[in-house]
Every structure is written in C-alpha cells, then in structure tokens.
Amino acid sequence: MVLGYLHKTNILYRDLKPENVLMGNDGYLLLADFGLAKRLQNQKDETETFCGTPEYMAPEILGRTIKKSTKHGLAVDWWAVGILTYEMMIGHTPFY
Secondary structure, eight states, rough: OOHHHHHHHHHHTTOSGGGEEOOTSSEEEEEOOOOOOOOOTTTTTOOOOOOOOGGGGHHHHGGTTSSSTOOTTHHHHHHHHHHHHHHHHHHSSSTT
C-alpha cells in the first residue's frame, strides 16, 4: 500500500479521505494532495501539528485541542485507513 511506502520514507500523510484517493488509467489507486504531508526524522518521530479533515482525524490529533502537548506519529495514517474502509463499507464515517 502507498502509505506503507510513505512511512518507510518517513513521510506522514495526514490527509487520507475519499477525495484524495484517485484511480489511474491503469486501474491502480493514487494518492493526491500532499499539502499536509510531513517528513519526519525517523519512523518513531512525532509531531504536534493540528491538521487534517475532522472526520478522519485520529484521537491523538483531536486530543491536541484538549491537551496542549499531545503528539502523534505514523499511526494516525492507519487510523484514517480504518475510517475510510468503514465509510466505503457502510456509506458514512463512523463519527459524523
């Protein structure tokens, strides 16, 4: 999966949602809009930036509004994969 590749190169995507998943002419899925992506120093590095689409944000990112020092890493992208999968199966996001 593309997120696996991005994470191997220490890139945190942070904006996975249906509008950013495109299908190429060859039928492969492509990711678009890397405006919120961030290069980390290593795979265990964390960031504190509050950004993304609220319906797809992991609790670590949303926690930033409650606790001022909440950090997040690559796991937030996998949370968004779960939200996206749920939406594709059910028809809406689980926390709308």
